[in-house]
Amino acid sequence: MITTPLAGYLLVAALLFAIGLAGALTRRNAILVLIGIELMLNAANLNLIAFWRYGPHPEALTGMMFAIFSIAVAAAEAAVGLGLVIAIHRHAHTTDLDEINRMKG
Amino acid sequence: MLEKADQIFILLRNWLVGFLPAGWQTAAGVVLGVIGIVAVFPGLFAITTVLERKGLGRIQNRLGPNRVGPFGILQPIADAIKSLTKEDIVPRDADAVVHFLAPVFLVVVVFMGFAVLPVGRNMVLVDMDASLLFYFAMGASTEVSIFMAGWSSRNKYSLLGAMRAVAQMISYEVPLLMSSVVIVMMTGSLSLVKIVEAQNQYSYGLPHWYIFTPWGFAAFVMYAIAGTAETNRSPFDLPEGESELVAGYFTEYSGFKFALFFLGEYLGMLSISGLGATLFLGGWSAPLAVLNWVPSWIWFFAKVMLSIVVFIWVRGTLPRLRQDQLMNFAWKFVLPMTLLDLVVAAVWRFMGDGLLRWFVCSAILIGVYVAAGRWGMRSKHFGPRSYRYAE
Amino acid sequence: MGFPFWILAALTVAGALAAVLLRNLVHCALALTVAFAGLALLFLNLDAQFAGFAQILVYIGAVAILVVFAILLTRSTETPKDGGVFSRTWFVGLVISAGAFAVLGWALLQSQPGLSLGPATAPAATVQQIGTALMGRYVLALEIVALLLTAALIGAVIVARHEREGTKEG
Numbered sequence: 001m002i003t004t005p006l007a008g009y010l011l012v013a014a015l016l017f018a019i020g021l022a023g024a025l026t027r028r029n030a031i032l033v034l035i036g037i038e039l040m041l042n043a044a045n046l047n048l049i050a051f052w053r054y055g056p057h058p059e060a061l062t063g064m065m066f067a068i069f070s071i072a073v074a075a076a077e078a079a080v081g082l083g084l085v086i087a088i089h090r091h092a093h094t095t096d097l098d099e100i101n102r103m104k105g
Numbered sequence: 106m107l108e109k110a111d112q113i114f115i116l117l118r119n120w121l122v123g124f125l126p127a128g129w130q131t132a133a134g135v136v137l138g139v140i141g142i143v144a145v146f147p148g149l150f151a152i153t154t155v156l157e158r159k160g161l162g163r164i165q166n167r168l169g170p171n172r173v174g175p176f177g178i179l180q181p182i183a184d185a186i187k188s189l190t191k192e193d194i195v196p197r198d199a200d201a202v203v204h205f206l207a208p209v210f211l212v213v214v215v216f217m218g219f220a221v222l223p224v225g226r227n228m229v230l231v232d233m234d235a236s237l238l239f240y241f242a243m244g245a246s247t248e249v250s251i252f253m254a255g256w257s258s259r260n261k262y263s264l265l266g267a268m269r270a271v272a273q274m275i276s277y278e279v280p281l282l283m284s285s286v287v288i289v290m291m292t293g294s295l296s297l298v299k300i301v302e303a304q305n306q307y308s309y310g311l312p313h314w315y316i317f318t319p320w321g322f323a324a325f326v327m328y329a330i331a332g333t334a335e336t337n338r339s340p341f342d343l344p345e346g347e348s349e350l351v352a353g354y355f356t357e358y359s360g361f362k363f364a365l366f367f368l369g370e371y372l373g374m375l376s377i378s379g380l381g382a383t384l385f386l387g388g389w390s391a392p393l394a395v396l397n398w399v400p401s402w403i404w405f406f407a408k409v410m411l412s413i414v415v416f417i418w419v420r421g422t423l424p425r426l427r428q429d430q431l432m433n434f435a436w437k438f439v440l441p442m443t444l445l446d447l448v449v450a451a452v453w454r455f456m457g458d459g460l461l462r463w464f465v466c467s468a469i470l471i472g473v474y475v476a477a478g479r480w481g482m483r484s485k486h487f488g489p490r491s492y493r494y495a496e
Numbered sequence: 497m498g499f500p501f502w503i504l505a506a507l508t509v510a511g512a513l514a515a516v517l518l519r520n521l522v523h524c525a526l527a528l529t530v531a532f533a534g535l536a537l538l539f540l541n542l543d544a545q546f547a548g549f550a551q552i553l554v555y556i557g558a559v560a561i562l563v564v565f566a567i568l569l570t571r572s573t574e575t576p577k578d579g580g581v582f583s584r585t586w587f588v589g590l591v592i593s594a595g596a597f598a599v600l601g602w603a604l605l606q607s608q609p610g611l612s613l614g615p616a617t618a619p620a621a622t623v624q625q626i627g628t629a630l631m632g633r634y635v636l637a638l639e640i641v642a643l644l645l646t647a648a649l650i651g652a653v654i655v656a657r658h659e660r661e662g663t664k665e666g
Contacts, residue, residue: 014597031567249529
């Protein structure tokens with residue numbers, strides 16, 4: 001079924017993406033939603049690196065560069081996201097997403 | 106003869122590996138290297154503990170350990186037997202698995218950092234292209250184990266100590282990295298082997314160590330401050346401030362697991378010293394061209410032990426900082442100075458040879474240092490101390 | 497498709513599963529660290545040394561620590577009293593993610609024959625080459641990332657800091 005190395009990596013990345021998506025969509029806690037998003041970003045990074053390694057032009061470094069930039073952006077995303085979670089917790093005294101469903105504070 | 110003394114460990118390894126069939130030789134060589142690291146650095150740890158207790162005793166006008174062996178030098182063996190035979194207590198509410206994994210993880214990660222340090226000519230376990238990045242990746246992973254220890258103990262002092270330790274380590278990791286970036290920029294390589302080779306040159310019999318340049322000296326001072334904080338050593342030892350937090354994140358550890366934390370902490374100190382020696386003090390290169398005949402690994406370990414002595418001296422001399430002072434110092438003084446140092450290093454690089462660049466670079470660094478010090482102190486009024494309640 | 501690949505893949509997927517399934521949030525964060533470590537090892541397996549170490553430095557050293565800090569600051573370790581840790585609409589989410597995985601897997605199986613084009617030997621990606629590319633072809637992207645990180649730093653501080661007394665009641 002899985003015959004080439006690239007397909008193996010892509011399968012792992014697809015699994016990670018699905019797990020991250022499931023975590024982000026089914027959990028109640030806002031922090032766990034962020035964890036799911038991080039997993040999805042990492043799945044994309046794995047895809048980028050795998051395509052760079054087994055693609056036709058690895059010497060161009062494009063996939064690798066994209067992954068490095070993506071890591072840097074993910075760090076910023078985590079900092080802002082968790083800052084927002086802390087601000088919401090201070091405001092609503094909960095991080096339960098089922099309860100934070102009003103537009104008014 | 107002297108060549109052989111310099112390469113004695115390499116020759117020994119090759120001789121031992123020679124007994125094995127050809128297919129196994131590479132793997133066996135790596136295993137022997139790992140055994141070497143796992144044997145040598147804990148040995149240095151034992152020496153460091155007795156040195157520290159004797160040195161602190163001398164500073165504080167007391168004798169220090171003097172019962173076990175001549176002048177107390179066998180004290181580490183007694184300590185090891187004691188901690189191995191003590192009962193291992195796990196608190197009832199603790200998260201047993203995480204509580205067990207934390208010290209193991211810490212020691213493993215710290216040992217992995219040693220794999221990229223060149224301890225002598227041709228003597229490095231793994232020579233990779235990005236070894237400095239690997240070292241810092243391992244250094245950053247220790248924070249996770251400290252958090253695991255503090256959280257799993259279910260003890261407020263442990264948790265507070267862990268939070269303090271992690272916040273402090275993250276804050277000081279930035280200047281630690283930035284001061285190393287200066288060296289990377291000037292060498293043009295992240296490989297520690299290449300960094301040492303770039304410093305292993307002599308003009309007029311004096312070495313080209315990075316500490317003997319204005320930007321290198323400034324980076325070394327910043328590295329030393331950040332390294333002291335990174336290893337949670339005094340005066341930055343708030344995470345384990347006895348008067349406030351019992352023992353910080355390892356309050357609930359006893360017996361062998363406590364010994365592992367102790368080992369991890371001292372190994373961290375040895376590895377930060379080793380990296381500092383590699384980056385700024387020329388690694389295994391001799392301090393004078395005429396001393397090149399001394400085996401290279403002796404120089405490396407001499408430099409490491411010298412910085413350990415400085416660590417002990419600082420611990421005996423300086424009082425502990427307060428948490429807000431610690432954070433302000435990291436973000437408002439050390440980090441801006443390392444950023445300035447990057448610029449100064451670039452100026453140095455493009456001014457060409459000559460005395461002028463010495464004056465320009467030193468002037469910028471000293472000027473900003475003095476100005477920043479004045480500005481930071483502007484609102485402090487140092488007068489006679491006043492007591493609110495004691496009088 | 498050697499022996500190490502399957503071990504690393506299993507480690508990563510197990511870490512990710514534990515990260516979204518465990519009840520205690522700190523355990524989730526620690527499992528997330530395992531998944532990040534597995535991913536870093538997969539990167540090393542793909543000869544992407546620099547990206548692998550950057551992954552450890554940024555994700556394990558910073559993002560995982562940020563996540564545990566946020567968990568402790570919002571006291572999320574106590575599980576909610578009513579019901580479980582999953583949302584009311586958990587079934588919809590599960591169906592959507594299963595659908596996403598089915599589509600991705602189907603596309604993967606359809607394109608199997610075309611996926612073996614690249615060179616079998618490892619491409620050289622030294623730090624020197626990466627640095628040259630960052631300062632040459634990708635310099636604009638580098639500058640934008642620098643700007644973005646600065647903005648994120650300031651934004652995170654402003655969002656998370658205490659609101660001044662008087663601007664808001666309670």
